[in-house]
Amino acid sequence: MSFFEGNKMTAGYGNGPDIINSCTIKVDRGEIVAILGPNGAGKSTAMKAMLGLLNLKSGSVVIDGQEISKLSPQDRVKKGISFVPQTKNVFAELTVRENLEVGAFLREDDVNKVIEEIYNLFPILKEKSSQVVGQLSGGQRQQVALGRALMIKPSILMLDEPTAGVSPIVMDELFQHIIKVKETNVGIIMVEQNAKQALSISNRGYVLVTGENKFEGSGDELLNDPEVRRSFLGG
Amino acid sequence: MELLNALILLLNYTIVPAITYGSQLALGAIFVTLIYGVLRFANFATGDMMSFGTMFAVLLTYYFQSIGIGLGILPTALLTIPFAIIAMILYMLFIDNFVFKYYRVKKSAPVQLAMVSVGVMFVTQAIIRIIIGPFDRRFLDGEKFILKASEFKEMTGLNEGLTIKSTQAITVVVTIILVSILFWFLNKTKTGTSMRAYSDNEDLALLSGIDPKRVVMITWIIAGFLATVGGVLYGLDKSYKPFVYFNNMLPIFAAAIVGGIGNPFGAFLGGYVIAFAEIFVTYAYKKFFTYLLPESLEPDSLVQLLSTDYKFAVSFSILVIVLLFRPSGIFEGKKI
Numbered sequence: 001m002s003f004f005e006g007n008k009m010t011a012g013y014g015n016g017p018d019i020i021n022s023c024t025i026k027v028d029r030g031e032i033v034a035i036l037g038p039n040g041a042g043k044s045t046a047m048k049a050m051l052g053l054l055n056l057k058s059g060s061v062v063i064d065g066q067e068i069s070k071l072s073p074q075d076r077v078k079k080g081i082s083f084v085p086q087t088k089n090v091f092a093e094l095t096v097r098e099n100l101e102v103g104a105f106l107r108e109d110d111v112n113k114v115i116e117e118i119y120n121l122f123p124i125l126k127e128k129s130s131q132v133v134g135q136l137s138g139g140q141r142q143q144v145a146l147g148r149a150l151m152i153k154p155s156i157l158m159l160d161e162p163t164a165g166v167s168p169i170v171m172d173e174l175f176q177h178i179i180k181v182k183e184t185n186v187g188i189i190m191v192e193q194n195a196k197q198a199l200s201i202s203n204r205g206y207v208l209v210t211g212e213n214k215f216e217g218s219g220d221e222l223l224n225d226p227e228v229r230r231s232f233l234g235g
Numbered sequence: 236m237e238l239l240n241a242l243i244l245l246l247n248y249t250i251v252p253a254i255t256y257g258s259q260l261a262l263g264a265i266f267v268t269l270i271y272g273v274l275r276f277a278n279f280a281t282g283d284m285m286s287f288g289t290m291f292a293v294l295l296t297y298y299f300q301s302i303g304i305g306l307g308i309l310p311t312a313l314l315t316i317p318f319a320i321i322a323m324i325l326y327m328l329f330i331d332n333f334v335f336k337y338y339r340v341k342k343s344a345p346v347q348l349a350m351v352s353v354g355v356m357f358v359t360q361a362i363i364r365i366i367i368g369p370f371d372r373r374f375l376d377g378e379k380f381i382l383k384a385s386e387f388k389e390m391t392g393l394n395e396g397l398t399i400k401s402t403q404a405i406t407v408v409v410t411i412i413l414v415s416i417l418f419w420f421l422n423k424t425k426t427g428t429s430m431r432a433y434s435d436n437e438d439l440a441l442l443s444g445i446d447p448k449r450v451v452m453i454t455w456i457i458a459g460f461l462a463t464v465g466g467v468l469y470g471l472d473k474s475y476k477p478f479v480y481f482n483n484m485l486p487i488f489a490a491a492i493v494g495g496i497g498n499p500f501g502a503f504l505g506g507y508v509i510a511f512a513e514i515f516v517t518y519a520y521k522k523f524f525t526y527l528l529p530e531s532l533e534p535d536s537l538v539q540l541l542s543t544d545y546k547f548a549v550s551f552s553i554l555v556i557v558l559l560f561r562p563s564g565i566f567e568g569k570k571i
Binding site: 073074077078083085088089090091092093094098101102103105106148152 | 425431432435439443
């Protein structure tokens with residue numbers, strides 16, 4: 001039994017066909033899990049199903065032993081599940097600090113302490129705290145997005161392609177940040193296109209094909225599995 | 236001395252009225268921009284909602300006068316504003332709940348909501364006509380002038396007098412107070428920040444736990460304040476005539492667009508841009524030049540660029556020019 005589980009999830013958009021079929025994703029606190037697979041495999045859909053952005057036809061989502069399949073995304077956020085979408089994941093017209101404050105909207109206690117922690121994690125944000133996020137670089141924006149999601153002190157962080165559209169150097173930097181987040185005892189699920197790099201920092205990985213679990217294993221196992229290499233990692 | 240006379244003339248007939256009129260437009264423009272920024276549609280009922288709020292102030296003023304409640308030298312209407320605001324907010328929330336909400340939940344296109352607001356506009360106009368009628372009403376009482384032209388002439392010995400009406404002073408003071416509180420609220424409070432966040436990125440705001448219903452409600456409450464206060468100030472300064480509020484929608488929308496629609500501070504400044512442009516272009520400068528130029532050069536005509544009948548053409552022209560050359564508005568700044 002893992003801390004956060006999506007068990008045998010089947011779901012699709014509206015009345016359309018099922019995008020994911022009996023798909024299972026599990027993550028524990030302090031662990032990074034990568035969801036990989038070709039385009040259209042249902043990677044993002046699996047994540048959105050776990051967040052409640054689309055309804056399950058069957059299967060369940062469980063956090064810390066508690067069934068949350070029927071909860072709205074907002075209520076799941078209150079359970080400590082935070083999500084960073086792939087696009088439009090920051091408030092571009094607000095300052096860095098305001099982004100963090102909005103991230104902590106549900107918190108009743110003193111926000112300043114949490115903001116200090118985020119600043120320690122991402123020092124650049126402290127430097128740019130009063131700058132409007134729309135004026136920041138892509139890599140800095142992603143840090144704002146991560147910081148905003150961390151403001152509720154989540155136990156689970158879900159990242160939809162965190163390194164999409166950033167340069168390789170910035171990608172490495174972002175992965176370092178993601179490792180730092182993991183070390184604060186947060187469970188991380190991420191969908192990634194950069195499969196090799198993602199697996200190199202992941203504890204485990206799932207490879208989805210047409211909405212079903214095809215392979216799973218530790219990062220090293222998947223990286224060294226000849227079939228996975230041939231089909232998904234480009235030899 | 237001639238120069239001073241010319242300046243006082245200009246101050247009296249253009250600058251003071253423009254600041255007053257600009258303040259009234261600014262409140263309406265912030266109302267437009269706020270609804271556009273948060274609820275994402277152009278509210279064509281703006282003018283008539285302002286008229287609706289003012290109607291309550293007018294009726295209550297008459298009632299207060301009849302039972303002998305007043306503010307002495309200040310207009311009784313100031314006392315009625317809080318009640319009028321409450322009535323206005325209730326009406327707005329009622330309309331939102333029964334009309335706009337349906338289209339918002341359906342995620343209708345903004346243009347559809349704009350058309351719906353045209354319907355709301357007609358209904359509001361009809362209600363106003365049923366309750367108070369279409370006639371011109373004055374509801375200003377108390378001291379009319381802070382500074383009379385004759386007093387000013389006596390004080391300074393100039394030919395030209397400077398008049399400051401109490402409504403002009405009240406307009407400016409009330410606008411400054413209201414707008415300062417509004418900007419403090421939007422920029423410094425948690426609720427204000429959540430409104431801006433919702434306006435900026437609705438999906439992410441929902442994921443951050445911001446309650447959209449609450450944001451919508453607060454937006455209408457603020458709108459109620461702006462509409463009523465703006466409407467009452469305009470009515471006190473000129474007079475209350477329901478149809479005029481509908482006409483004012485053009486300069487109000489022009490102000491909101493000049494300021495970059497969705498940008499409250501831009502809308503605030505936009506109000507003054509439009510007001511100054513309108514008054515400077517329609518003022519007859521004959522006397523002004525008579526003071527400044529030697530007798531041989533004195534103009535025969537009125538030296539008026541446009542007749543005041545065409546004052547709406549000014550806001551319309553500015554609107555077109557801004558949309559052609561700076562569609563995002565002439566002021567830099569944060570959107571709501």
